[in-house]
Amino acid sequence: MLADRYIFPAIFHFADDGISVEFPDLPGCFSYGDDELQAVTNAKEALELHIFGLEDDSDPIPSPSHIREITVSDNETIVLIDIWMKPVRDYMQNKAIKKTLTIPKWLNDIAVENDVNFSQLLQVAIKNYLGINTRN
Template identity: 55%
Template sequence: MDKYIFPAVFETGEKKGYCVTFPDLPGCITEGDTLEEALQMAREALELHLYGMEEDGDEIPSPTPPEKVRVPENGFVTVIEAWMPLVRDRMARKAVKKTVTLPKWLNDLAEKEKINFSQLLQAAIKERLCINENRRPSY
């Protein structure tokens, strides 16, 4: 699915700020010092949680209608939207750190020549996989 809309419960506590939970998604929780920050963090938490569920092949539950969500006395409910094509694209472009092993003599020569290891490795992998920069594979 490309778009999800889930209810989020925002609670104010003894301390300043908001705690945000998603009743339909156990473990999806975040917080923010201001309402604006809490809304932003809620969207990010929802996106990452749903992305992780998709990657793991987990079934994503149907959201509870907001009017049926129990709201604590010091809280309120609102809906948060996750547009997954943007999330998937952002995650596909995310840099990942890899550890490589080279003989010391080769590493020393490459460093002396100021070779950018990451750039060279990316270019070599793209060449090996016949990836054209103008035509990126879909995931």
């Protein structure tokens, strides 16, 4: 069962050119911001995408470290980043994906003349073909 909420500590490294962010429990999960607000916003997005990727690959989600166990230097601070995964999963699962298709020119010409929305028509046709009822 997947958790819906995650809170992970992030280390904010302050430099003259901005704030870099790393998650000590999540190797490869990094972010950056020009200021604190942007750093927090980008850290949340990085954490959401990283956790979604782990879930999607069925990889284990590590337990977050306790902040008292994390050592930081003078130009660093720990920020707890809190994410809610339900909207992230919904967005990623409903994200539009571009597909290339081939149809005869004559059919394309007639469809264009009749203002056919190819994307909408293809979605309806695939749902009908698969027996998917999207009406609730």
